[in-house]
Each structure stands twice: as structure tokens, then as C-alpha cells.
Amino acid sequence: MKVPFSPPRIDSKITDAVVEALNSGWITTGPRTKRFESLLTKYGGHQATLCVNSGSSGLELMLRWFGVGPGDEVIVPAYTYSATANVAVHCGAKPVMVDSGTDFNISLKAIEAAITNKTKVIMPVDIAGWPCDYDEINALVKKENIRRLFRANTKEQETLGRILVLSDAAHSIGAFYKQKHTGSLTDISVYSFHAVKNLTTAEGGAVCLDLPEPFDNQSVYQYLLAKSLHGQTKDALAKVQAGGWRYDIIEPGYKYNMTDIQAAMGIAELERYDSENLVRRRQIFHRYAEAFSALSWAQLPDFETNDRTSSFHVFLLRIKKITEQQRDLIIQQIFEKDVAVNVHFVPLPMFTYYKNAGYNMDNYPVAYDNFSREISLPVYYDLTNDMVDYVVSTVKDAVNNVLTN
Numbered sequence: 314m315k316v317p318f319s320p321p322r323i324d325s326k327i328t329d330a331v332v333e334a335l336n337s338g339w340i341t342t343g344p345r346t347k348r349f350e351s352l353l354t355k356y357g358g359h360q361a362t363l364c365v366n367s368g369s370s371g372l373e374l375m376l377r378w379f380g381v382g383p384g385d386e387v388i389v390p391a392y393t394y395s396a397t398a399n400v401a402v403h404c405g406a407k408p409v410m411v412d413s414g415t416d417f418n419i420s421l422k423a424i425e426a427a428i429t430n431k432t433k434v435i436m437p438v439d440i441a442g443w444p445c446d447y448d449e450i451n452a453l454v455k456k457e458n459i460r461r462l463f464r465a466n467t468k469e470q471e472t473l474g475r476i477l478v479l480s481d482a483a484h485s486i487g488a489f490y491k492q493k494h495t496g497s498l499t500d501i502s503v504y505s506f507h508a509v510k511n512l513t514t515a516e517g518g519a520v521c522l523d524l525p526e527p528f529d530n531q532s533v534y535q536y537l538l539a540k541s542l543h544g545q546t547k548d549a550l551a552k553v554q555a556g557g558w559r560y561d562i563i564e565p566g567y568k569y570n571m572t573d574i575q576a577a578m579g580i581a582e583l584e585r586y587d588s589e590n591l592v593r594r595r596q597i598f599h600r601y602a603e604a605f606s607a608l609s610w611a612q613l614p615d616f617e618t619n620d621r622t623s624s625f626h627v628f629l630l631r632i633k634k635i636t637e638q639q640r641d642l643i644i645q646q647i648f649e650k651d652v653a654v655n656v657h658f659v660p661l662p663m664f665t666y667y668k669n670a671g672y673n674m675d676n677y678p679v680a681y682d683n684f685s686r687e688i689s690l691p692v693y694y695d696l697t698n699d700m701v702d703y704v705v706s707t708v709k710d711a712v713n714n715v716l717t718n
């Protein structure tokens with residue numbers, strides 16, 4: 314049996330939707346993108362949604378919207394995908410990396426210790442779909458002593474009057490924290506619809522706006538439409554309407570818009586996301602948990618508690634008391650049995666670029682411990698029970714082999 318890691322679910326619903334968009338006479342940003350935006354707004358329970366061409370561009374757009382630049386600091390977890398930190402680098406700001414907790418997510422204590430008068434944004438990441446403790450993070454940025462440290466340099470920073478919480482929700486669409494979906498848990502959340510994510514448009518992303526008063530999320534959305542399309546005051550569809558050819562450029566904006574072909578996939582996926590995709594992902598998590606829970610060497614991830622439910626993105630299994638080398642050997646043996654597993658993530662300070670930029674892995678002991686013992690198991694709609702059972706037996710064999718040799 315061969316088990317791939319994360320193939321997208323492509324069936325006739327998706328291909329029909331894409332063909333319909335292609336034949337509609339309008340393939341770039343248009344009616345399907347607008348419809349996807351309003352469906353996402355309803356789904357997440359936030360105030361407005363801007364669809365973009367990737368999660369990374371959504372994150373970067375919002376850092377630039379807030380006016381993040383040279384001299385500023387952005388707090389990110391060391392344990393994440395590189396996009397989270399790179400977007401801060403693109404803006405000329407410094408990503409300040411902090412350690413994680415044993416649940417893989419950014420540590421609140423570490424955030425608090427890293428805040429300075431240069432901190433503009435905190436970017437928590439819902440690793441593998443497990444929501445961060447947002448009540449704690451939102452309370453922290455509102456604390457009087459933290460507010461007093463904040464230096465506002467732009468109109469947006471002045472209006473907010475505190476550190477912005479920009480959640481990297483690339484993994485967590487559909488996850489719950491205290492009965493609320495990710496999207497409405499912080500000032501701004503960004504989803505990714507990359508091919509390996511829970512809900513995919515091949516490439517794509519969405520910015521979920523839930524900014525507090527006196528921000529008007531609708532006007533912020535209108536402004537972001539221009540900012541994500543070269544500062545143009547009209548999109549391509551508005552320009553081709555009769556008499557609509559004149560437009561203005563209000564700033565040198567970016568080119569981050571989503572196409573209607575992508576949105577067509579997104580709409581089809583979202584319509585069955587809760588009823589099919591999440592249901593199957595949850596079953597797979599439970600099947601893994603049941604299979605591994607009795608084994609003394611297995612450490613299971615959190616995925617359902619009283620106040621949180623994961624989006625079941627990937628299953629982060631840890632093996633107790635092993636070294637990074639042993640973990641690598643286990644993965645090697647699993648691969649030899651045609652099962653694709655992965656590691657989420659190699660902490661950023663272990664990569665050449667960040668190492669050269671002065672980050673040192675010794676400062677992130679929990680992130681290292683999580684990484685060194687972690688194996689990500691596949692979770693996706695088309696993964697059958699037989700495949701799950703094969704993954705389980707393959708992992709068990711590999712672990713037993715390595716632990717007894």
C-alpha cells in the first residue's frame with residue numbers, strides 16, 4: 314500500500330466548478346471571488362474578508378497596512394513555517410522569535426518577555442489547526458503597562474493604540490476556541506488555501522478582518538481592495554463596465570488578488586467543508602489517537618478539549634525519550650514502507666538564513682524538544698481507514714525497530 318502525505322481532494326464537484334468559471338467569460342477577480350468572500354465572512358463570524366493569492370501575501374499586506382517597517386519588531390514563534398517570519402523581513406522589520414509550549418503553539422510567557430517599545434505586532438500560529446489561547450494573548454496586548462510601551466508611528470497604529478494581534482491561521486480554518494471560529498478571535502486572521510491546507514484553491518489565502526472600534530472594517534476592506542491591486546480604485550471587472558474606464562491610483566500597491574478560478578474551487582470546498590472534510594479529518598484523528606494511546610512511547614497532540622477544537626490539519630505524534638537522530642531513522646524506515654510522513658516544523662533558527670541572521674536554537678528549548686521527537690502523520694479526506702491502519706502499523710514497527718536497536 315502507498316500512502317501519500319496530503320493530496321488535494323479533486324472530484325467532479327471541483328472540476329465542474331472550475332470549468333464553469335472558465336466558461337463564464339470572467340476568470341480573474343470577479344463575482345466568484347466576492348461570493349467566496351461573503352461565504353467566508355459568514356463562516357468565520359468576523360466582519361469582512363479579503364481574498365488574496367496566498368496566505369503569505371495576506372500576512373504581508375496586513376503588516377504593511379499597519380505600517381510595519383524598519384526599526385519595528387514583530388513577535389513570531391520560532392516553531393512555524395518560514396512565511397510567518399519572512400513577511401516581517403520583507404517589510405524591513407525584525408522578527409523576534411520566541412519559544413513554544415508543549416502544545417506546539419507560541420508560549421504566552423515567552424511573548425510577554427519579548428515585548429519592547431519597538432513591538433508592533435504579535436503573530437500567533439495555530440500549529441496543525443490547534444488554536445492558540447487567544448483570550449490570554451488579547452488580554453496581554455491590552456494590559457496597561459504593555460499599552461504604555463507601545464509607540465504609534467502611523468494613523469492605524471494610533472487608532473489601535475496597542476500591539477496588533479495578527480493570527481497566522483494558515484492551518485486552522487474551522488477550528489473553534491470557546492465556541493468561536495478562528496477568523497473572529499483576533500484583530501486580523503489570515504487563512505491559507507495552499508494545496509496542502511485543509512481547504513484549498515491550489516494557491517490562495519484570505520484576510521479576515523475583525524478590528525475593534527473605531528475601525529470600520531468595511532472601509533478597511535475597501536482600502537485593502539486597492540492596496541492589493543496596485544492601489545487601483547477600481548478592479549478589472551468594474552473597469553470593463555460601460556463608461557467605467559476611468560480610475561485612479563492612490564498608492565503603489567501590490568498584486569495580490571485572487572482569481573475567480575481559485576474562488577470557484579474555494580466555494581465548492583467551503584460548501585462541504587464542515588459536513589464532509591472536517592468530519593472525516595476528525596474521524597482520522599480519533600483513529601490515530603485510539604491506536605497510539607495505549608503505547609507507552611507515544612505522546613498524542615491536543616485536539617479536543619472543553620474550550621478548543623482543532624481543525625484536524627495534521628496529526629503531530631511525538632515519540633517519548635528519543636533523539637533527533639532516532640526520529641530521523643524512524644522516518645526513514647516509514648518512508649521505506651511507502652508511507653509519506655513529514656515534520657512540522659523545523660524551527661526557523663535551524664535554517665541557514667536565520668542562523669546567519671543571529672538566531673540561536675539554544676534559546677528555544679521547548680521548540681527543539683517538540684521538533685526533535687515529532688512525526689507528522691497524514692490526514693486528508695480521501696485517506697481510508699485501511700490506509701490509517703497501515704500508517705499506524707508502519708509507525709509502530711519503525712519505532713519498535715529503532716528503540717530496540
Ligand SMILES: *Cc1c(COP(=O)(O)O)cnc(C)c1O
Nearest residue numbers: 367368369394396483505506507
Ligand atoms: C502554509 C503556511 C503559510 C503560508 O501560506 P501560503 O498560502 O503558502 O502563502 C503561512 N504560515 C503557515 C504556518 C503555513 O503553514
